[in-house]
Amino acid sequence: MSTPRNVSFIGLGVMGGPLARHLGAAGHRLTVFNRSPARRDAWLAANPGLAVRVATSPADAADGADVILTCVGNDDDLSDVVLGPNGVFTTLRRGGLFIDHTTASARIARQIAVEARDKEILCVDAPMTGSQIGAEKGTLTLMCGGRPEAIAAAQPIFAAYTQRVVHIGKSGYGQLAKMVNQICIAGIVSGLSEAMRFAQASRLDTDKVYEAISGGAAQSWQMDNRWKTMAADEFDFGFAVDWMRKDLGLAMDEGRALGVSLPITALVNQFYAEVQALGGGREDTSALVRRLPLPGRKR
Template sequence: MARRAIGANRLPMSEKRRISFLGLGVMGGPIARHLARAGHELTIYNRTPERRERWQARNPELSVRVASSPADAAEGAEVVITCVGNDDDLSDVVLGPNGVFRSLKRGGLFIDHTTASARIARQIAVEARDLQVHCVDAPMTGSQIGAEEGRLTLMCGGRPDAIAAAMPVFEAYTRRVVHIGRAGAGQTAKMANQICIAGIVAGLSEAMRFAQASHLDTDKVYEAISGGAAQSWQMDNRWKTMAADEFDFGFAVDWMRKDLGLAMDEGRGLGVSLPITALVNQFYAEVQAIGGGRLDTSALVRRLPLPGKRK
């Protein structure tokens, strides 16, 4: 199992590549920017032109080629990277009649950063093998802040030679890359990641309301408990904003529900019971029902009534 933490053992910067990046969303947009700033010859594509235009307006100093379709983006590229919404989006831009695999050359490298099912990752890997294309499923963790700062962690599935080919590309925007196993393993590891986060946020939400009902200073509570066993990334980055009822940022509830659905589907196929995951998924459905689908996942606390107020 290959594992690399970028830092003291950082590899020297690789030679510049012809890279095409598809999907300029909250996570994909910053990654594309890091690749262009690293000196790679970048082509971009987004299914909604408005988002691509916003990306260009925010990065006017970057010279990029704009592709008219996924197939056009892959034409002449050495590396194609996707970061889209879900399985259907991914299937369309990669396997569709005008998809990436229509024109990505033999010996090329395909990397997917979408959080998707292990099933679609394995399907794409089979198609890539038949086309003699290297293929890596590489979902990420590290939040929007990590993407902006180039400090993402990737959990990768694929053949060792494909991972080795991708490593120099990853340098531009990651701090850690872990090769989990064969095709689809990266996606399955990401499901485990989301299961952990969901349970932590649920506990954090209850702790917040408990502290507020007890009329405690939530800043003091954080100071007291964040240095011990209760500490987590979610606590360090979301406790204060939860106390302030601020959620207009970060990873959306809608996307968390999609991810938890993937985990539960995979769990059913494995014969694994995920009762806490299923429960928190329903809690998030309540947040969606009150209009919080686009809020950060820490908005889970909103399903619990404030002390002294009805829900």
């Protein structure tokens, strides 16, 4: 690895927790902060071998850091931990590096970039794809927005948990690329859900169907990683429906601003609202199939 740095990570959730672990395991001097003490304590208990400092606030996490990373819930959360009165930009040194892995709006990414420029902080918006599995294995793909010098400075940090880093363009472009990603996923999971129910209603062996079609034009990451669990009605893992609805809302808001029609995305977003109404808000996005009951089977 590169020279160890003073690295602080804010947000120890499903995606952020594994990333923080990879950074500590890579030899960086790690500080963590999470607004929920219970989640922080659970992460500490799950990683007893890591030498880690626990910060008392975002500002405390950034104090003395070379690099600070965030992976929080939404625009409001991000604004609070970065730009708030006790946020990281109150203490992060000039010349420091700020990396955001939250899936958020392009607007907040651009706002943070402007504040960072005024404080002479290098800034990267770097939303992720690759799922919880990729976070655990350290094989994520990042789509990044920011100045070239900021991307270059971030590369040694990214090396701890990624297999691909793509510099999309200026600040906010990483978030726009993530919206493209989520639009694609929404359509794929919707089609996969209908295909699953069709196969089951036809009394086909779903394992054999997967064997037959997964090597051809129908193949996708979603099929490879979710077909079997959908067939088994297993959804207690992965990327939550609640978060997908948040992401699709961001994409549709941006689409309206651009004058781009996203009718399929809007339709699938409403399908996900049905899954939420069924109590599946915290289930994996593949729970979309739940809204399509088989004949004779309740949802």
